[in-house]
Amino acid sequence: MRKALLIVASLFVVSSACAEILTPEPSRACVLLADVGLKAGGWVDENGDGSSGCASKYQDIGSGASGLANQLEYYAVGPGDSVIEVRLAMDYNQLADASSGTAALVAASQKLALRALGANLSVAAAALIEGGQPGLERVGKGSVEVIREDWPNGQGYQVSVVMR
Template sequence: MKKLVVLCLASMVMANASAEIAEPSPVKICSYLADIGLKGRKWVEDYGDGSSGCASDYKDIGSGAPLANNLAYYVSGAGKYVMEVKLVLNYNQPRKPDAGTTALVAASQKLAQRALGGTLPTSVIELIKKGEHGSENVGRGMVEVVREDWPNGKGYEVHVMMR
């Protein structure tokens, strides 16, 4: 029985070790999307709750009042270690989703290549376009798409997370 437990734990550790962000430097990872206007600010090693990270400013996609749809890039981890990179598109103008969705797909494709060393599969692109939940292994890690509808009913957001 002990051998079975040890074998199970070892396989879980090996599985987790194989899924990782390609670049070990948080400073470099925060700059992954600088060329498309989503440069993360300085890496904060401890937000006071044990978590670390950086985030870009919001990038407006299109126009609209009171807010345009906007895209942001987030990197999170612990200490000097990155655990996840994420794109979030806020659909502040849910009746005008096309430009925002196109920008989210393009940024996700670039991020998957840089962070995971893989190409975003058509199945994940379709999840992003439809705003549906799902996940897929890509390169050295996993991509998950999540949609969150806002309680006020005035919009929603789509997260594309890579671990």
């Protein structure tokens, strides 16, 4: 899963020539959310294509009594030694407990927007995240994109919040 997200994120490297992340140094960007349990590991080039990244471990949100809990993860990606994108991904594995996952995703997104883009989430960006609706909003000197991927088995979905 991490490699797939890093590959997808590396595709944005070409289209995001003007990075607006306030902390483009991997050593700083990988720990932006350490205080909420989402400290990413070391900066690595896993694919050998010049794109690099770091990722946190999954953080369980809510109960996983009937399988996997909802899970939140943090990523930072970019070319070489520069971060051009940070991302939160919430895997909704427990649809009956989606509200706790959404609350955690919004809270983490708010902290990340302040630290990565230097501004609070806009009302419109927060609404996209809360509704799990795809869209793009300007925030500070950057942008917040919400991406939703429904799983083919119909048993869950992922909402990603991408900041560039």
